Amino acid sequence: MIKDFGMFETSGLLSYSVIQENSYIDMKQIVDTANDIVKKLYNEVLDMINENIEKLHRLAAELLEKETIYEEEIDSILQ
Numbered sequence: 001m002i003k004d005f006g007m008f009e010t011s012g013l014l015s016y017s018v019i020q021e022n023s024y025i026d027m028k029q030i031v032d033t034a035n036d037i038v039k040k041l042y043n044e045v046l047d048m049i050n051e052n053i054e055k056l057h058r059l060a061a062e063l064l065e066k067e068t069i070y071e072e073e074i075d076s077i078l079q
Contacts, residue, residue, distance in 0.1 A: 049056065058077050062069055069077075 055078050059069075059074065062073065062077055066073075
């Protein structure tokens, strides 16, 4: 996605083919940018899990007890 759509702070929204043709950026910068995005998103997900850990535990307990739960039950557990 980064390569195809261009998501670089250094070169903006240029696609990799444009960057490569003009030698603005190299593959290491693409990998570094991808890693930065993945790390940021990973940390956001961890934060969401930690903020909702009690709900997650309640949901897991219900699933262990019943094996199958429906939307209404999920909604009541998550509220």
